[in-house]
Amino acid sequence: MTTNPTLAELADKATATRDRPAYGHDALITCDRLVRVFSVEGVEVQALQGLDLLVREGELMALVGASGSGKSTLMNILAGLDTPTAGAAQVAGHNLLAMSAKDRLYYRRKVVGFIWQQTSRNLLPYLTAAQNVALPLQLAGGRRSRARTERALELLELLQVADCRDRRPHEMSGGQQQRVAIAVALACDPAVLFADEPTGELDSHTAEQIFAAFRTANEELGTTIVIVTHDRAVATEVRRTVAIRDGRTSTEVLRRSEVDETTGNETLVAREYAMLDRAGRLQLPAEYTRALGMRDRVALDLEQDHITVWPDDSGHS
Ligand code: ADP
Ligand code: MG
Numbered sequence: 001m002t003t004n005p006t007l008a009e010l011a012d013k014a015t016a017t018r019d020r021p022a023y024g025h026d027a028l029i030t031c032d033r034l035v036r037v038f039s040v041e042g043v044e045v046q047a048l049q050g051l052d053l054l055v056r057e058g059e060l061m062a063l064v065g066a067s068g069s070g071k072s073t074l075m076n077i078l079a080g081l082d083t084p085t086a087g088a089a090q091v092a093g094h095n096l097l098a099m100s101a102k103d104r105l106y107y108r109r110k111v112v113g114f115i116w117q118q119t120s121r122n123l124l125p126y127l128t129a130a131q132n133v134a135l136p137l138q139l140a141g142g143r144r145s146r147a148r149t150e151r152a153l154e155l156l157e158l159l160q161v162a163d164c165r166d167r168r169p170h171e172m173s174g175g176q177q178q179r180v181a182i183a184v185a186l187a188c189d190p191a192v193l194f195a196d197e198p199t200g201e202l203d204s205h206t207a208e209q210i211f212a213a214f215r216t217a218n219e220e221l222g223t224t225i226v227i228v229t230h231d232r233a234v235a236t237e238v239r240r241t242v243a244i245r246d247g248r249t250s251t252e253v254l255r256r257s258e259v260d261e262t263t264g265n266e267t268l269v270a271r272e273y274a275m276l277d278r279a280g281r282l283q284l285p286a287e288y289t290r291a292l293g294m295r296d297r298v299a300l301d302l303e304q305d306h307i308t309v310w311p312d313d314s315g316h317s
Contacts, residue, residue, distance in 0.1 A: 023278065024090070028191065028224050029055035029078070034087035036073050036247075047073040048084065049247035052277055057191075060218040060225045064232075065244035071228045074244070075196045078226070079114050080107045092191040109140055113185030113223075115178065115195040122181035123169045129156060129180045130165040136187040155183040158220060159213045175206035179213045186217055193217065193225045204233065211237055236270075249275050250283045284309070 024030030036048040047070045055061060065071050076082040077089060080096060089096040094107050116122055123132045133152035137143050143151070156162045159179045164172050172180065178198055185193055195214070199207035215237075217223050227238070241253045255270045276282050289295065292311050299310040 024054045026056070027054040028057040028059075028092055029053065029226070030088070030090045031074070031078075032088040034074070034077065034089055035085045036070075036077065036082070037085045047247055048077075048087075050087065050277075051244070051248050052275065053242065053249055055192075055224060055226060057224055058218075058222055059240065060214065060238050061227070061240040061242065062238045063226060063228045063242050063244060064230060067230070069244045070247040071244055072196055073247075075194055075228055078192075078194055079112060080104050109136065110188050111191055113188070113190040113193045115181050115185050115193065115198045117197040117200040119174050119177040119181065119201060120169070122184065123177060125169050128166050128168055129161065129172070129176075129183075132169075132180060133183045133187050136184060140188050151187065152183070155186055156180065158216060159183050173206070174202050175209050178202065178210050182210075182213050182217060186221065186223065189221070191224060193223050195225070195227045197228055197230065199229065199231055204231075207231060207233075236268075245283070248283070251275065251285060 023032055031051055031053040034048045034051040034053075035046070038045045038047055049070075051070065051074065053074075063071055063074070073082070077084050077096060078091060080099065083097060091107075092111050094103070094111060096107075099107060123129075124135070127135065130149060130152045133155055134148040137148040137151060138145075153162065153165060156165055159182055161172075161176050161179045161183070164176050164180060169177050169180075181198075182193070182195075193214070198214075199210050202210065214225050214227060218225050236255070239255050242249050243251045243253075252273045252275065253270050254273065255268045257266050258269045259266050272285075274282055274284065284294070294309075294311050297312040297314070299313055301308045301310070
């Protein structure tokens with residue numbers, strides 16, 4: 001005979017699970033100690049070295065980092081084009097390490113949308129803008145031709161490139177092509193858009209327009225968006241910028257608006273944070289450690305509400 005648990009037992013159980021929530025349990029994207037090693041002619045390149053990243057549903061965030069820091073490697077994994085050597089990655093409930101070929105196709109068609117740096121990689125050259133946007137809908141099936149065209153025109157309108165509907169890519173500017181590419185990526189209403197340096201080939205004014213298009217998609221459609229960029233100006237337009245260094249997330253800048261009580265003016269206040277991993281490891285910004293000559297070993301003091309880090313004063317070497 002089974003007996004119903006008592007309230008006290010239920011409460012105990014609830015506390016136990018609350019005390020130990022799984023890493024990233026409430027995130028839309030979870031990367032947990034991701035490692036990707038490439039082997040080229042017997043030489044190993046560690047592109048990702050235990051990268052942790054959480055992205056919440058509805059976020060519009062930027063990933064920045066020097067060339068070769070692992071940004072595209074991460075994007076390719078999240079897009080389902082590549083698999084990590086170790087670690088875990090989950091996007092909208094899909095475990096990226098355990099997808100069958102069929103799951104992978106579904107994932108790439110319906111769950112995520114992609115925009116690449118090379119404008120030419122995003123669109124088919126012999127199709128018009130409207131046909132390019134309607135194509136993923138046709139591949140996904142389920143909509144009639146007329147409904148597909150309507151949806152395509154709606155998206156082109158939303159991204160302010162409706163005038164390009166009947167033009168082929170070579171008849172559009174780079175900026176127009178990228179906005180049409182965003183429409184293509186949004187066609188099947190994906191949970192997440194990934195963009196790898198989408199403004200890399202464009203001038204700053206055009207980059208601004210592309211960024212506005214991403215913001216529109218985020219605000220109007222609620223799509224979660226992750227943009228890789230090395231454009232500092234673009235990075236400051238989002239609330240959260242995560243920096244990748246040597247295949248790991250290193251620091252994060254959060255911006256929030258503050259209203260000045262006397263003038264009523266709204267300003268964005270930015271604050272830089274360092275990542276603390278589950279083992280308690282912390283990466284201090286190189287400018288800070290260099291300024292104080294810190295290396296190899298530092299002294300720590302626990303204060304009531306903070307921790308102080310001192311240069312090594314032990315005299316040992
Ligand atoms: P980013 O996009 O930040 O510039 P990448 O992710 O492209 O950096 O590259 C990270 C590192 O991994 C680099 O050292 C790069 O040379 C290496 N790498 C990336 N892709 C491959 C590959 N397919 N084969 C071998 N090495 C690669
Ligand atoms: Mg890259």
